[in-house]
Amino acid sequence: MNAIILSAILGVVMMLSSAFIKNTKAYKSIALVGLIILLLANICETYSHAWLDIPMYDMLKFDRFGLYFNTLAIACTFLFCAFSQKEIEKVGQYIGEYFALIFFVLCGIFILSAYNNLLMLFVGIEIMSIPLYILTGARKENLKSNEASLKYFLMGSFSTGILLMGIALVYGGTGDFALTHHTAEINTSIAGAVNQPMSFLDVAGMLLILVGMCFKVSAAPFHFWAPDIYDGSPSVFSSFMATIVKAGAFIAFIRLFALREQETSILQNAIIGVDWKMLFSIIIVATLLFGNITAIFQQSVKRMLAYSSIAQAGFMLFALLSLNETAKEGLLLYVVAYSVATIGLFGILAKMKDYTLAGYNGMAKSHPTLAFANAIFLLSLSGIPLSIGFFAKYYMLMAVIQTGGYLWVAIVGVVFAVISVFYYFRVIWSMYFKEGSVELKYPVTKGFKVMAVVLALIIIILGTFPQIILNYLYF
Amino acid sequence: MIVLLILIPVAAGIISFFVKNGKAARTLALGASLLTFLAALVLVMTAKGTITLDQQWLPQIGSDFSLSMDGMAKMLCLLNAVALPLILSSTIREKYSNSGNFFGLLLLTQAGMMGVFLAADVLLFYFFWELALIPVYFLCSQYGGEKKIQATFKFFIYTFLGSLLLLIGIIYLYLKTPDHSFALEAFYNLHLTTTEQNVGFWLFFIAFAIKMPVFPLHTWQPDAYEQAPSAGTMVLSAVMVKMGIYATIRYVLPIFPEAAQHFNHIIIIFAVIGLLYASFIAIRQDDLKRLIAYSSIAHIGLMCAAVFSLQQIGMEGVMIQMFNHGINVLGLWIVATAIEQQIGTRKLSEMGGLATKAPVLAILFMIMALANVSLPLTNSFIGEFLMFNGLFRYNVWAGVFACVSIILVAIYTLWAMQKMFYGEVSDFTKNAVEAPKNTQYALVIITIVILILGVYPAPLLDLTKDTVHAVMSIK
Numbered sequence: 001m002n003a004i005i006l007s008a009i010l011g012v013v014m015m016l017s018s019a020f021i022k023n024t025k026a027y028k029s030i031a032l033v034g035l036i037i038l039l040l041a042n043i044c045e046t047y048s049h050a051w052l053d054i055p056m057y058d059m060l061k062f063d064r065f066g067l068y069f070n071t072l073a074i075a076c077t078f079l080f081c082a083f084s085q086k087e088i089e090k091v092g093q094y095i096g097e098y099f100a101l102i103f104f105v106l107c108g109i110f111i112l113s114a115y116n117n118l119l120m121l122f123v124g125i126e127i128m129s130i131p132l133y134i135l136t137g138a139r140k141e142n143l144k145s146n147e148a149s150l151k152y153f154l155m156g157s158f159s160t161g162i163l164l165m166g167i168a169l170v171y172g173g174t175g176d177f178a179l180t181h182h183t184a185e186i187n188t189s190i191a192g193a194v195n196q197p198m199s200f201l202d203v204a205g206m207l208l209i210l211v212g213m214c215f216k217v218s219a220a221p222f223h224f225w226a227p228d229i230y231d232g233s234p235s236v237f238s239s240f241m242a243t244i245v246k247a248g249a250f251i252a253f254i255r256l257f258a259l260r261e262q263e264t265s266i267l268q269n270a271i272i273g274v275d276w277k278m279l280f281s282i283i284i285v286a287t288l289l290f291g292n293i294t295a296i297f298q299q300s301v302k303r304m305l306a307y308s309s310i311a312q313a314g315f316m317l318f319a320l321l322s323l324n325e326t327a328k329e330g331l332l333l334y335v336v337a338y339s340v341a342t343i344g345l346f347g348i349l350a351k352m353k354d355y356t357l358a359g360y361n362g363m364a365k366s367h368p369t370l371a372f373a374n375a376i377f378l379l380s381l382s383g384i385p386l387s388i389g390f391f392a393k394y395y396m397l398m399a400v401i402q403t404g405g406y407l408w409v410a411i412v413g414v415v416f417a418v419i420s421v422f423y424y425f426r427v428i429w430s431m432y433f434k435e436g437s438v439e440l441k442y443p444v445t446k447g448f449k450v451m452a453v454v455l456a457l458i459i460i461i462l463g464t465f466p467q468i469i470l471n472y473l474y475f
Numbered sequence: 476m477i478v479l480l481i482l483i484p485v486a487a488g489i490i491s492f493f494v495k496n497g498k499a500a501r502t503l504a505l506g507a508s509l510l511t512f513l514a515a516l517v518l519v520m521t522a523k524g525t526i527t528l529d530q531q532w533l534p535q536i537g538s539d540f541s542l543s544m545d546g547m548a549k550m551l552c553l554l555n556a557v558a559l560p561l562i563l564s565s566t567i568r569e570k571y572s573n574s575g576n577f578f579g580l581l582l583l584t585q586a587g588m589m590g591v592f593l594a595a596d597v598l599l600f601y602f603f604w605e606l607a608l609i610p611v612y613f614l615c616s617q618y619g620g621e622k623k624i625q626a627t628f629k630f631f632i633y634t635f636l637g638s639l640l641l642l643i644g645i646i647y648l649y650l651k652t653p654d655h656s657f658a659l660e661a662f663y664n665l666h667l668t669t670t671e672q673n674v675g676f677w678l679f680f681i682a683f684a685i686k687m688p689v690f691p692l693h694t695w696q697p698d699a700y701e702q703a704p705s706a707g708t709m710v711l712s713a714v715m716v717k718m719g720i721y722a723t724i725r726y727v728l729p730i731f732p733e734a735a736q737h738f739n740h741i742i743i744i745f746a747v748i749g750l751l752y753a754s755f756i757a758i759r760q761d762d763l764k765r766l767i768a769y770s771s772i773a774h775i776g777l778m779c780a781a782v783f784s785l786q787q788i789g790m791e792g793v794m795i796q797m798f799n800h801g802i803n804v805l806g807l808w809i810v811a812t813a814i815e816q817q818i819g820t821r822k823l824s825e826m827g828g829l830a831t832k833a834p835v836l837a838i839l840f841m842i843m844a845l846a847n848v849s850l851p852l853t854n855s856f857i858g859e860f861l862m863f864n865g866l867f868r869y870n871v872w873a874g875v876f877a878c879v880s881i882i883l884v885a886i887y888t889l890w891a892m893q894k895m896f897y898g899e900v901s902d903f904t905k906n907a908v909e910a911p912k913n914t915q916y917a918l919v920i921i922t923i924v925i926l927i928l929g930v931y932p933a934p935l936l937d938l939t940k941d942t943v944h945a946v947m948s949i950k
Binding site: 379383384385386390394397398401402407410411414415417418421422425429432433466467470471 | 533534535536601602605606609613616617623624628631632635636639640642643646647649650674
């Protein structure tokens with residue numbers, strides 16, 4: 001609860017500060033301090049020191065998994081703000097508001113990591129999404145950015161509509177919005193109705209919710225909005241959307257199906273006979289296929305990263321297929337691995353004048369530090385050992401293999417991981433093995449270089465000693 | 476002490492990245508490689524039995540930093556430790572841009588290979604397996620020939636696919652261990668059903684077969700050898716391919732004994748086809764580097780066939796041949812490099828009459844060539860004899876077909892010898908002079924090893940006796 005309330009308050013504080021403080025540099029400091037407070041508050045709550053004790057009536061349920069995720073999301077946001085503050089300042093004139101919107105997005109994410117009621121799922125998704133529509137169009141003078149914003153808004157609203165329809169049908173089928181109740185004996189709760197096959201309405205509702213959620217995490221075949229929007233929005237916000245926000249949507253996704261798992265498994269006998277695991281497998285394979293294959297053909301690194309983020313979503317979906325403890329831990333690890341690397345990549349990308357592959361030619365000669373950091377980020381995204389990306393993929397594969405009977409999905413995933421190496425390494429080729437001169441839009445400061453190296457070191461250190469995070473998870 | 480074998484090259488490799496002076500970097504690399512050699516020599520000479528080291532690494536997932544050095548590991552570590560100083564001294568005249576990076580990558584590759592031979596924890600083994608791969612990828616694609624990027628990328632994709640399948644195999648077995656441990660012992664003690672053995676066998680073996688490489692997974696190899704810088708090719712062919720055979724003996728045979736017995740016919744058929752196929756293609760090669768590459772495929776094919784003959788005598792042959800092949804092929808590469816540097820071509824059709832210009836080189840190459848043909852009194856003779864013996868015991872026809880390669884190898888080796896050193900002096904060779912002293916020294920050392928082991932191979936056989944015994948006693 002701490003995090004939700006505090007992030008909302010911090011959002012308001014940022015808005016007010018932009019009205020009263022004229023020094024643009026101060027916003028960043030306020031935001032970073034705010035994030036640290038938020039982090040501390042959340043850690044306190046993790047170890048049962050909630051500052052506020054508000055009755056939730058089972059609308060929200062704070063468990064370890066959700067709170068751990070919050071900590072990681074806040075830490076990643078901190079890294080994002082510290083690394084990309086210069087770019088945020090350059091997007092437009094409403095810098096304070098941008099930070100405020102980021103806090104509001106976080107508030108939505110925190111709700112999604114704790115919801116226990118389908119209505120809260122809806123509320124969380126909306127709180128998370130609406131600030132994003134604005135951030136996408138933050139570059140007001142840029143037509144592409146405006147178009148992306150409108151597209152995102154329309155697509156987002158459309159998918160929320162489907163989600164809402166699904167929620168309504170589930171309500172129709174079960175007569176309840178709640179996912180679990182405090183008292184287990186009450187059999188009317190959704191999760192309690194293990195012995196009865198799900199009704200037609202319930203199944204149809206869950207399918208619609210599935211579609212809505214697939215939209216949000218850009219899983220195939222509902223992924224087509226993502227490249228245009230990531231490409232059109234200011235790079236710095238694309239990075240936020242592709243990492244922390246997407247992770248938030250994933251947590252919501254996992255929560256829903258983890259809490260309803262008992263029924264989804266008996267669903268094969270249900271009226272319309274949906275085999276959920278098979279359905280997830282198909283979605284995973286399709287997502288990996290579309291994301292990876294399309295990414296190969298991209299000339300723009302920004303668009304390549306957008307498609308690769310779809311491909312990475314495919315890997316994260318492994319957690320949905322497995323829904324076991326390993327999957328949950330793995331997902332948290334994946335969030336860190338993927339977010340840190342992608343924040344770094346987008347951070348450097350935002351400095352570039354030319355977003356195409358050719359723009360990266362010869363970076364190793366002119367900017368060795370940035371090229372080195374970039375190479376580490378890309379190696380981590382490919383899942384090479386000694387980077388945290390390896391452990392992320394390792395956990396996901398382990399989760400699937402543990403499930404039993406789905407070894408083929410793991411093998412398909414591995415084949416696509418090899419394909420992904422192709423486009424990630426193209427950037428490394430450009431940087432290291434091709435001649436050319438890199439033109440930067442903005443000068444690279446020493447601080448930026450240090451931050452890039454810090455991000456790269458985080459990846460290597462966590463890749464060599466993942467127990468730093470694992471210890472925390474296993475506490 | 477045992478950890479020094481990994482620690483020295485890792486530390487020197489990392490330091491080397493920051494050394495800007497080319498000469499200093501070379502001295503550092505040479506010094507470090509000599510130190511590693513010394514450490515390996517002391518370990519092999521003084522330590523009796525198996526040396527082990529066990530440190531906690533990732534307790535949460537049951538993986539430890541445990542190393543173990545039995546006879547086979549001692550021999551391969553020694554090969555690895557001998558190879559690098561020889562490689563460095565024979566390529567002393569080559570100039571590299573940014574040589575600090577070059578030597579750093581070379582040393583890291585050596586460290587990775589040491590780790591592969593020493594690891595007694597399967598996850599640790601996987602780590603080192605990849606650690607050996609990545610520096611060598613950068614080494615080859617940054618410092619290689621014209622088509623270096625395509626060639627090394629093909630190599631990387633092949634091996635990375637293998638590695639990931641191996642990872643799935645490792646996780647698959649890990650989940651079957653009773654106490655969820657990655658210790659090699661735990662893997663040995665698994666009681667797997669036939670299906671589990673078969674699935675695991677192929678997941679593991681494909682990775683190793685790509686590395687060896689065995690027909691039909693060999694297509695990356697000639698391109699990679701041709702395009703890599705000389706030092707890279709030497710590392711790849713002298714030591715790295717042994718990783719595949721080593722891992723097959725260490726992992727595949729003991730963990731999947733039933734599957735190995737079930738599938739060994741198929742593998743031997745492929746290995747023998749590959750052996751003949753590579754030999755025939757070698758006869759048609761005009762490029763010296765490609766000729767040695769195909770010759771190497773043929774030799775490795777024989778080793779693979781001998782491993783899967785599952786005969787004690789064949790296994791003894793494989794052990795000693797791993798070392799000998801490493802030494803011989805290193806010698807061939809050193810000569811090939813020396814000749815290319817002298818006359819600026821690798822085409823056999825453009826050479827001729829070198830013996831009058833460089834008699835010492837001619838004599839030394841003659842010895843390497845005879846060792847390649849496995850003439851008695853050279854080191855390979857006893858190894859090949861034992862391996863053919865094993866194959867004959869397995870199946871007469873397999874032995875007969877494999878023996879055809881003895882004729883083929885003699886044809887292409889002597890033919891190449893004749894083209895290069897005898898006949899008319901060509902335009903390219905008319906200005907050639909004797910090979911530089913450092914190359915001669917390296918070749919003399921190799922010649923001494925070839926002759927000593929040719930006359931008295933007992934020390935090597937004794938060294939690896941314990942491993943052969945252990946592997947063959949598993950049923």
